[in-house]
Amino acid sequence: MRCRTALFACLIALLPTAASAQSELAVFPKGFYWGAATAAHQVEGHLTNDWVTWEKAKGHVKNGDTSEVGVDHYRRFDKDFALAEAMGHNAHRLSVEWARIEPERGKIDWAAVDHYHEVFASLRKHHLKPMVTLFHFTNPVWVAAQGGWLAPRTVDDFAKFAAFMGREFGKQVDCWMTLNEPNVYAFQAFDAGYWPPAHQSREEALQVMANLMRGHARAYHALHEADHEDADGDGSAAEVGVANHVALFDPMSGINAIEAATAYFNDTVFNRAPMRAASSGLLQFEIPGTQGVKVFDPQAASSVDFIGVNYYTRWVCVSGGAKDRIPMPGAPTTAMGWEDYPYGLYRALWMANGYSRLPDGRHVPILITENGVDDPDGKTRASYLVRHLAEVHHAIRDGVDVRGYIHWTLMDNFEWADGYRPRFGLYHVDRTNGLARVATPAVSVFERIARSNALPPEILATYGR
Numbered sequence: 001m002r003c004r005t006a007l008f009a010c011l012i013a014l015l016p017t018a019a020s021a022q023s024e025l026a027v028f029p030k031g032f033y034w035g036a037a038t039a040a041h042q043v044e045g046h047l048t049n050d051w052v053t054w055e056k057a058k059g060h061v062k063n064g065d066t067s068e069v070g071v072d073h074y075r076r077f078d079k080d081f082a083l084a085e086a087m088g089h090n091a092h093r094l095s096v097e098w099a100r101i102e103p104e105r106g107k108i109d110w111a112a113v114d115h116y117h118e119v120f121a122s123l124r125k126h127h128l129k130p131m132v133t134l135f136h137f138t139n140p141v142w143v144a145a146q147g148g149w150l151a152p153r154t155v156d157d158f159a160k161f162a163a164f165m166g167r168e169f170g171k172q173v174d175c176w177m178t179l180n181e182p183n184v185y186a187f188q189a190f191d192a193g194y195w196p197p198a199h200q201s202r203e204e205a206l207q208v209m210a211n212l213m214r215g216h217a218r219a220y221h222a223l224h225e226a227d228h229e230d231a232d233g234d235g236s237a238a239e240v241g242v243a244n245h246v247a248l249f250d251p252m253s254g255i256n257a258i259e260a261a262t263a264y265f266n267d268t269v270f271n272r273a274p275m276r277a278a279s280s281g282l283l284q285f286e287i288p289g290t291q292g293v294k295v296f297d298p299q300a301a302s303s304v305d306f307i308g309v310n311y312y313t314r315w316v317c318v319s320g321g322a323k324d325r326i327p328m329p330g331a332p333t334t335a336m337g338w339e340d341y342p343y344g345l346y347r348a349l350w351m352a353n354g355y356s357r358l359p360d361g362r363h364v365p366i367l368i369t370e371n372g373v374d375d376p377d378g379k380t381r382a383s384y385l386v387r388h389l390a391e392v393h394h395a396i397r398d399g400v401d402v403r404g405y406i407h408w409t410l411m412d413n414f415e416w417a418d419g420y421r422p423r424f425g426l427y428h429v430d431r432t433n434g435l436a437r438v439a440t441p442a443v444s445v446f447e448r449i450a451r452s453n454a455l456p457p458e459i460l461a462t463y464g465r
């Protein structure tokens, strides 16, 4: 009997206390940001910019789709933000359209400015912190005509635009992203030739990356000089960063030198070079065999207050075939043909963490500015979300300072050269029924997570594998 009592006492001692059980729950840090992201050109409709011109030519966008109506977010923004609020979100990332605000060099369209004042007021009304991107792949027609981001002049024009934005909207906005995915834009538009201006020059793509980061650096300082108003009273008037696209590159075989080198060089120029530029100030955009850029830009050093990470997938580098990178053979893929690889988000966060210690002594946090899935029938998004969030929590637990998770995207939209076929939206947009917003099953799952600021055990058990 004594023996049984002792055993019982031992077992009791092994049981977790309430506090330790609580700490085993996947709880996110207090004040964590939960939200979704959109981009003006993909949702607003009724625009004039370089992409609109491009879409008019046959063959540029699948099925001849155009952004003309978008999902009419330009008029429906308030109802859309109400959907985000109802999902438990406390932040929303969106881009403003430079072409609307400054349709001609130096001429401000005040009606467009008023519109964005209303947009930000609506976000505040719905308790969503505005996270505002200034460049998300589209340019005013006058910027494109002067050579776009190949022209050094565009760097200065962008800085002036940023200064205007800081002055005009500083009362409503504290969180700014100068650029969305400078690497994706530079390579799609200047190397692959898929996006306007459809050049096919690797050298130009490297110069464009450098110019984008110069533009970022100048915009960073311009925003800080112009925006002194703490819109939400959290002690910070302006926090400025870049939404970096991180795609992982692994060699197919660890013993194939060509594959290892391909993975290394892709990773270096595509993922690390933009983060390094805004951290150390070294603008080094180089690919072996191509004339690149290597210069120190003092304005770029320590030019971020947070590091944005957009993560979707990983690529495996192969040699001797028609393509030099493919999804991991045998791994699950999404409808875009991208590998579904949640652990990649953990790796991407650690990569960003490597650039978070700045020369000026600050250690800046990380914000997940995009992560999402093309899910045509809405059946996989909840699981994708939960499995990726489990990796976010994993990274936080292991020491990465992640402050928020912003999902791509709030509702289906214009997916650039792929048109309206891909469905990345938490809300499906029914184009056969007046653009009605229809909740996908992931909405209630996201709401459960955001409201509890945790991954509840039953959600993990149902969707976490």
Ligand code: IFM
Pocket (backbone or CB within 6 Å): 039, 042, 181, 310, 370, 408, 415, 416, 424
């Ligand atoms: O739709 C895009 C977005 O504009 C930038 N990041 C990736 C998304 C999905 O492809």
